[in-house]
Amino acid sequence: MILKNVCFYNEVFEKEVADFRIENGRITEIGIMDEPGRDMSGLTALPGFIDIHIHGGAGSDFSDASVEAVDAISCYLAKCGVTSFCGTSMTLDNETLTKIVKCAREYMGKETGAKLVGINLEGPFLSYEKKGAQNGAFVRSGTLAEFNQLFADSGESVKIITIAPEAFDSGAFIKEASKKCAVAIGHTSANSDQAQKAIDLGITHATHLYNAMTGMTHREAGVVGTVMDNEKVMCELICDGGHVCPAVVRNTFKILGEDRVCVISDSMRGAGLGAGEFDLGGQTTYVHENGKYAVLKDGTIAASITNVFDEFKNLLDFGIDFKTALKSCTINPARAIGLQEEIGSLAPNKAADIVFVDESLNIKEVYIYGTRA
Numbered sequence: 001m002i003l004k005n006v007c008f009y010n011e012v013f014e015k016e017v018a019d020f021r022i023e024n025g026r027i028t029e030i031g032i033m034d035e036p037g038r039d040m041s042g043l044t045a046l047p048g049f050i051d052i053h054i055h056g057g058a059g060s061d062f063s064d065a066s067v068e069a070v071d072a073i074s075c076y077l078a079k080c081g082v083t084s085f086c087g088t089s090m091t092l093d094n095e096t097l098t099k100i101v102k103c104a105r106e107y108m109g110k111e112t113g114a115k116l117v118g119i120n121l122e123g124p125f126l127s128y129e130k131k132g133a134q135n136g137a138f139v140r141s142g143t144l145a146e147f148n149q150l151f152a153d154s155g156e157s158v159k160i161i162t163i164a165p166e167a168f169d170s171g172a173f174i175k176e177a178s179k180k181c182a183v184a185i186g187h188t189s190a191n192s193d194q195a196q197k198a199i200d201l202g203i204t205h206a207t208h209l210y211n212a213m214t215g216m217t218h219r220e221a222g223v224v225g226t227v228m229d230n231e232k233v234m235c236e237l238i239c240d241g242g243h244v245c246p247a248v249v250r251n252t253f254k255i256l257g258e259d260r261v262c263v264i265s266d267s268m269r270g271a272g273l274g275a276g277e278f279d280l281g282g283q284t285t286y287v288h289e290n291g292k293y294a295v296l297k298d299g300t301i302a303a304s305i306t307n308v309f310d311e312f313k314n315l316l317d318f319g320i321d322f323k324t325a326l327k328s329c330t331i332n333p334a335r336a337i338g339l340q341e342e343i344g345s346l347a348p349n350k351a352a353d354i355v356f357v358d359e360s361l362n363i364k365e366v367y368i369y370g371t372r373a
Helices: 067-079 094-107 144-153 171-177 192-201 222-228 246-256 308-318 322-329 331-336
Strands: 002-009 015-023 026-031 044-047 049-054 082-089 115-122 158-163 182-185 234-238 261-264 276-280 283-287 293-295 301-304 354-357 363-368
Touching: 049 067, 049 115, 049 158, 049 261, 049 308, 049 331, 067 082, 067 094, 067 115, 067 363, 082 094, 082 363, 094 115, 094 144, 144 158, 144 171, 158 171, 171 192, 182 192, 192 222, 222 246, 234 246, 234 331, 246 261, 246 308, 261 308, 261 322, 261 331, 283 301, 308 322, 322 331
Parallel strands: 002 044, 049 082, 082 115, 115 158, 158 182, 234 261
Antiparallel strands: 002 015, 015 026, 044 354, 276 283, 283 293, 293 301, 354 363
């Protein structure tokens, strides 16, 4: 397939116009071709968006541990311009987590929409005090034995695991687990010294920055200030306008720059469905009319109901420049899970995951491995 006159953002996220040759699901050539093809004038091509932290949407949850549920999420995301995702588990018992990762392993490669490119284990080795909407009944101390079992059962597809490093003797855990996937700090009461020690041991990722972690003050950096101060740490950010206020989003990008923010949805099964009551990890959450996120009965913020493409548009409205916003939704999350050579930008030899938008940023066409979704 040849696409002609494609206005796109190239590998360094600068705008240009060229023709695309797509073969066997990949972009094999970008340039001016003396061959016929489909004229894409009037549209702009963006790299497929990537969500590395998503629990669910369209009525289904990754923790349902069923092929049907994951497929429903996959189809929902494709419509939203998200072409790759890491299904994210909640803090649950080991038996249920095992079912979840085995289901994901079975499903990978059979997607009918967005590609399931990995698993994000959000817990269960967290701080009870900072559990947020995680089920406290299943919060427990981390063990390499449990992680290694889940990693093996997933077909080595776990890309991220979130831990609270101060909640257990985590030194050996971080050293060993970080050889297999990104170890993230999150749902944590760690102080700055504890956070820095964990980073020195191998933590390279921060789970939904600001939410469920110790904040930064002028006397104590907390987790927020410490991860920001370490250039090797990638930071997730929920940009629905509710989890983190726009002014803080702007300040965060000023500190972290264009290469360290990974926009995530952290969405749950209610995403795309409007107001209602929805299960999340065995707890009832509520999405109120015109609400920006789901909450527990006591008002605790649970998960979002957004998607990464809508968050991208939010970022532009918040005043973030186009290039920085686009990178935070595409190549940055790809780098965070080690797939930057496969997805995250438009370049020869990469997967032909492309989102075509009009001048108002309305999604017109989505291609996944070169096939229109």
